[in-house]
Amino acid sequence: MLRRLAISFAIVIAATGASARTRPHYGGTVHVEIAGDAWERPAGLARRLVYDGLTQMDASGALRPALALTWEQDNNFHRWQFRLRPGVRFQDGTAVTSVNIVSSLTASCSANCPWDAVKAVGPLVIFSNASPMPNLPALLASDQFLIALTATTEGRTPASAVGTGPYQVNGFSNGVLTLTANENCWSGRPFSDGIEIRVRRAVRDQWLDLGLARADVVEVPAEQLRQAQQQRLSVIQSPALVLLALQLSDTGVLGNVKVRSAIAAAIDRSALYNVIFQKQGEVTASLLPQKMSGYSFLFPTDRDVNKAHELRGGLAAGALTMSAEGEGAMQLAAQRIALNLHEAGFNVQMATPGAQHSDLVLRQFLVSGNDCGAAMERILWDAGLFAPVSEQAPEDLYKRERSILDNHRIVPLLDLPRGYAIGARMRDVHLRADGSPDLSAASLEDAR
Numbered sequence: 341m342l343r344r345l346a347i348s349f350a351i352v353i354a355a356t357g358a359s360a361r362t363r364p365h366y367g368g369t370v371h372v373e374i375a376g377d378a379w380e381r382p383a384g385l386a387r388r389l390v391y392d393g394l395t396q397m398d399a400s401g402a403l404r405p406a407l408a409l410t411w412e413q414d415n416n417f418h419r420w421q422f423r424l425r426p427g428v429r430f431q432d433g434t435a436v437t438s439v440n441i442v443s444s445l446t447a448s449c450s451a452n453c454p455w456d457a458v459k460a461v462g463p464l465v466i467f468s469n470a471s472p473m474p475n476l477p478a479l480l481a482s483d484q485f486l487i488a489l490t491a492t493t494e495g496r497t498p499a500s501a502v503g504t505g506p507y508q509v510n511g512f513s514n515g516v517l518t519l520t521a522n523e524n525c526w527s528g529r530p531f532s533d534g535i536e537i538r539v540r541r542a543v544r545d546q547w548l549d550l551g552l553a554r555a556d557v558v559e560v561p562a563e564q565l566r567q568a569q570q571q572r573l574s575v576i577q578s579p580a581l582v583l584l585a586l587q588l589s590d591t592g593v594l595g596n597v598k599v600r601s602a603i604a605a606a607i608d609r610s611a612l613y614n615v616i617f618q619k620q621g622e623v624t625a626s627l628l629p630q631k632m633s634g635y636s637f638l639f640p641t642d643r644d645v646n647k648a649h650e651l652r653g654g655l656a657a658g659a660l661t662m663s664a665e666g667e668g669a670m671q672l673a674a675q676r677i678a679l680n681l682h683e684a685g686f687n688v689q690m691a692t693p694g695a696q697h698s699d700l701v702l703r704q705f706l707v708s709g710n711d712c713g714a715a716m717e718r719i720l721w722d723a724g725l726f727a728p729v730s731e732q733a734p735e736d737l738y739k740r741e742r743s744i745l746d747n748h749r750i751v752p753l754l755d756l757p758r759g760y761a762i763g764a765r766m767r768d769v770h771l772r773a774d775g776s777p778d779l780s781a782a783s784l785e786d787a788r
Contacts, residue, residue, distance in 0.1 A: 364767060368784035369534040372557045373546040375667070378517045378537045379501075382483045382706045382722065383774045385537060386517055390431075391486035391503035392527075394422050394441070394465065395477050397773040401710040403478055407436060407487060407504065407526075408465070417472035417730070422465045422480075428526045430489045431508035432498065438465045443490045452726055454479050454717075471728050478714030479721070483706075483774075506530040506780035515539055531783035543668075547573070547761065556766050556784070557777055560759035562620040563669045573761040578775035580621040580629055580755035583705040584612075586677065587723055587750050593658055594699055600748035602651035603700070606684035607677055608643045609753050616673045621756040627719050627741055629755045633712050635738045639745065639752075648684040663691040663698035674702045707755070708773040712737050716744075723750050 378386035394408040408422035428436040438460035445458055445465075454476060455467040467476060479485065489502040500509045504526060507519035517537040521530050538555075546558035550573070560568045560575055562582070568575050586607065588600050609623045622629065625639035660681075664674035677700075678688040691698045705719045716737070717729040725744075731737045745752070758775030769782045 364531050364783035365785070366529075366531050366533075366783070368532050368786065369536055370532045370557065370766070370779055370782065370784065371536050371538070371549075371555045372779070373538045373541040373549060373555045374559055375541060375543055375546070375561075376539065378539055383776050384483075385776060386501075386509075386519065387483060387486055388505065388772065388774075388776060389507040389519060389535065389779060390501055390505045390509060391488055392505050393481050393486050395481040397478075397481050397709050399770055399773060399778070401708060401773045403481060403709070403711075406481075407441070411477055413473075413476075417474045417476075418469055420467045420473060420476050421461075422467075422477075424463050424465065425526060426463070428504055429524060430502050430504055431522050432489065432492065432502050434489055434493050434502075436487075436504060438463060440489060440491070441465050441487055444487045445485060447488075447490050448485060452724075454721065454726070454728070472730050473728065474730050474732075475711065475714035475717050475728070478709055478711050479718060481709070482718055482721075484721070507535055510534070515541075527780075530780040532779070535779060547571070550761055550763055553763065553765075556763040557769065557779070558761050560761050561669060562756040562759065563617045565620050565757065565759050566618050568759070568761055574764075575759055575761050576769060576771060576777070577757045577759035578771050579631070580757050581707050581773075581775055582621075582756040582758060583624070583627065583629075583707050583719065583752055584673070584754040584756055585627075585703055585705060585723075585750050585752045587701045587703050588748060589697075589699045590749060592699070594660070597748060598651045598653070602648040602684065603681060603686065604748050604751045605644045605651065606648035606680050606686070607751065607753065608680050609641050610643070611676060611680075612673050613754055616669055616676060617754060617756060621754050624752050624755050625745070626752055627707075627716055627744070627750075628712055628737075629707060632707070632710075632715065633737065633741075634734055638738065643680070645684055652685055659687045659689055660699040661691040661697075662688050662700040662702070664702040665704065670702060670704075677702065704756075706774050708775070716741060719750075720744070725749055 378384050392406045396404050396406040398404050409425045411422040413420045442458050442460045456469045458467050489498050506522050506525045508522050510518040510520045519535045521533050549555040550558045613623050623641050625641045626636035630636035662674055662678050664670040681688045705722050707715050709715055713729045720726050731740045760777050762769050765785045767783045767785055770778050772778050
């Protein structure tokens, strides 16, 4: 009997210890390293930690309330009103009102907005537009429309970024952005006391610091996901929700749609997929991924150099410039595309760093959420080709996307995942709908 009691007691102690190890702890500082800028768009890591939107998407892509508790439309989607969550304050103590919400939205979108007018009426933010806006609540969850304080109660411009999110800016020094927990956040205090984001850090150095326990969260670019797994890093990755696409100007020789069509036909997507991005994600010629739309396979992805020569004819005599947004694989992919175009008779030169304009730009667009129309509209918005997408039925969305792609101002190439490697002391790190890590819900095992 004594032996059985001792065994039972040992089991209880072991179970209690295991529970204590997995239960989230408050405290500690999370160390993050990234290759880019913490505030860059889309989905700079600091933005979702400091700011909130009127709406937000949960991890599954479903639309949820944020600074707005409810919203409703009238006049057949020409008008929307969003009722604000009461009692919310910015991180400096300023009350969140419809007036400073409108001020933030006006600052972030002064022209070519998804709405004609936005105004404050008591606790309501009201949007109106000459065209229907069926996707407005989903659009307002995107990075572009996160809410920042533009003026303090005294009318001064804040010295640093001020939002309503779970962390607030403490300072930036020696390439490290320091954030501290927002004790009064409307969505609850985050577990860690702070986050330090070290920017402009090469991926190789990020991984080295992770192995030496000097970093807790580091980036794993799509093209290095396989290598990270081979090195037994603890990797979390998103579905293929980053659209790699070539955006074309419509001026000069590219004002001719046949020339743009020839460029689209000349690109070898398979080489980008197999060689540059190491078979991660999916080859695509559609704005929306197959898992979302169900019709992506209807857009042909094969290269057709003969068709490119036929379409081009003798129209593209001048030199075209090409650039890529990003380093590493993005630059290599742009160079590969330039080679494809040379083989089709185009004279393409890589633009000098810092050039203000390029005829061809290789870009990445986020495709998040469950609503196809809203996702398509957001891509068009980010590309500067904004047009409302009111279609809902798959066959109507397909026709709309076909009409957009037939103009060849944007040429989809690949759908890519986002990835991060997580250190041993991190717990409960999950990815948001946009593929970024939700560090506000994560904790440190050794925090006290």
